[in-house]
Amino acid sequence: MLPVRLDRTDPRPLGTQLADQVRRLVLGGALARGDRMPATRRLAADLGVSRSVVEQAFDQLLAEGWLEARQGSGTWVAGGASGPPAATRRRRTPVVERPLVMLDAGTPWIDPKHRAVWRRAWREVSVATAPQGYDDPRGLPELRALLAERLGRTRGLAVDAEQVRLTGGTGAGLRHLLAVLPREAVAVEDPGYRAAVATVRESGREVRDLPALEPVTDLAGCSAAYVTPAHQHPLGRVMPAADRLGLLATARRDDAIVVEDDYDSEFRYDVAPVPALASLDRERVAYLGTASKAILPSLRLGWSVVPDRLLDAYDAHRALTHDAPPWPVQRALVTLLRDGYVEAVVRSARRVYAERAPRVVAALSPYAELAGPVAGMYSTWLLPHARAVRVRAAAEEAGFRVNLLRDYCRTARLSGLVVGFGGPSDDELDRALEVLVAALARL
Numbered sequence: 001m002l003p004v005r006l007d008r009t010d011p012r013p014l015g016t017q018l019a020d021q022v023r024r025l026v027l028g029g030a031l032a033r034g035d036r037m038p039a040t041r042r043l044a045a046d047l048g049v050s051r052s053v054v055e056q057a058f059d060q061l062l063a064e065g066w067l068e069a070r071q072g073s074g075t076w077v078a079g080g081a082s083g084p085p086a087a088t089r090r091r092r093t094p095v096v097e098r099p100l101v102m103l104d105a106g107t108p109w110i111d112p113k114h115r116a117v118w119r120r121a122w123r124e125v126s127v128a129t130a131p132q133g134y135d136d137p138r139g140l141p142e143l144r145a146l147l148a149e150r151l152g153r154t155r156g157l158a159v160d161a162e163q164v165r166l167t168g169g170t171g172a173g174l175r176h177l178l179a180v181l182p183r184e185a186v187a188v189e190d191p192g193y194r195a196a197v198a199t200v201r202e203s204g205r206e207v208r209d210l211p212a213l214e215p216v217t218d219l220a221g222c223s224a225a226y227v228t229p230a231h232q233h234p235l236g237r238v239m240p241a242a243d244r245l246g247l248l249a250t251a252r253r254d255d256a257i258v259v260e261d262d263y264d265s266e267f268r269y270d271v272a273p274v275p276a277l278a279s280l281d282r283e284r285v286a287y288l289g290t291a292s293k294a295i296l297p298s299l300r301l302g303w304s305v306v307p308d309r310l311l312d313a314y315d316a317h318r319a320l321t322h323d324a325p326p327w328p329v330q331r332a333l334v335t336l337l338r339d340g341y342v343e344a345v346v347r348s349a350r351r352v353y354a355e356r357a358p359r360v361v362a363a364l365s366p367y368a369e370l371a372g373p374v375a376g377m378y379s380t381w382l383l384p385h386a387r388a389v390r391v392r393a394a395a396e397e398a399g400f401r402v403n404l405l406r407d408y409c410r411t412a413r414l415s416g417l418v419v420g421f422g423g424p425s426d427d428e429l430d431r432a433l434e435v436l437v438a439a440l441a442r443l
């Protein structure tokens with residue numbers, strides 16, 4: 001079997017991926033002049049694709065002169081194909097770097113059927129006139145208005161465009177805030193979001209551990225508390241109403257800001273999402289939203305709603321550092337929001353997650369305990385650490401990446417696995433679950 005691997009999440013057509021990989025095998029010497037290529041029907045069956053995909057790749061390689069067809073006897077690597085000199089070519093099993101299929105907490109599922117709007121967004125960017133100088137560091141006014149409307153409608157957060165700021169994602173939003181907060185410790189949930197911990201530490205501040213499922217009663221000496229109330233990351237819980245009110249009361253008493261990381265609240269499939277914590281107290285809570293779950297992490301775009309009393313310092317810092325997200329990306333998001341792309345993608349991803357979550361739960365629950373309710377695009381499972389490490393190694397061996405719960409913990413002594421289901425295709429998810437179940441059953 002040819003050592004090639006096609007990735008259905010890769011936006012390039014499968015035929016193009018196959019042609020690229022065969023070219024690389026010839027150039028690397030793994031396929032040598034005169035080697036016979038497998039029959040298209042067999043290769044298609046091995047790769048789980050239609051025969052036309054393989055034929056399209058072979059046609060391309062024939063046209064480029066990498067392969068040649070011999071009447072009645074199949075397809076061969078062509079004489080003129082330029083791999084390394086024959087003397088250095090060894091017949092050995094080539095080592096092929098296979099990218100891992102990500103079953104992590106952060107890779108979302110994106111419905112390809114909405115690509116037309118996506119393309120329209122970038123076409124609009126290509127004909128729009130870019131600002132001549134540094135643009136408004138707060139973000140494009142049109143985009144801020146669209147986001148303000150959406151925050152009101154979907155998160156119960158009544159804000160106007162004047163209060164919304166565009167950022168380069170959640171981490172950038174946190175960095176901007178830290179730039180204007182007193183240089184005191186920041187409390188972060190434990191287990192909690194690792195990037196937030198790293199960002200706080202990089203700012204030279206101490207990170208205090210907030211036990212993730214316990215009420216917050218003490219923020220003395222902290223300038224902020226970083227929390228994920230809509231979907232505790234990674235244990236999954238929705239912060240109960242009493243704990244929300246308690247957290248706000250503690251923050252008021254100890255004069256700390258609550259930083260609300262609202263990363264994936266759109267993706268509840270059992271009940272409607274709870275309104276944002278910031279809707280309870282706009283002056284105590286700084287809200288961080290992101291495009292990374294509902295649209296695409298690689299956009300590197302997010303939005304913040306900052307308490308009014310911090311806004312002047314916040315804006316001055318951003319104007320000084322020119323730290324605003326790129327204009328083309330903001331401009332594209334205007335189209336994506338205006339033309340309903342975001343709503344359509346969120347709706348279809350929610351349907352996919354709602355269908356996949358019970359599959360994951362049914363497969364893994366005989367072997368491990370769920371850490372909390374499953375929502376969004378991942379589930380968290382409690383297991384002894386040594387077992388989790390072995391299961392993760394077995395998954396990696398089979399080409400899948402799952403995360404260790406221990407990696408999210410600082411003083412918390414929890415262990416297990418965080419298993420995402422947004423990244424894989426349906427078939428990949430089935431295979432990954434088989435691998436995980438087999439590894440768990442072996443233990």
Ligand SMILES: Cc1ncc(COP(=O)(O)O)c(C=O)c1O
Pocket residue numbers: 105106168169170171172193228233261263289290291292297301302
């Ligand atoms: C808890 C949490 N918050 C926020 C984000 C998104 O961060 P960013 O907007 O920087 O991509 C993630 C992504 O995985 C996350 O897990």
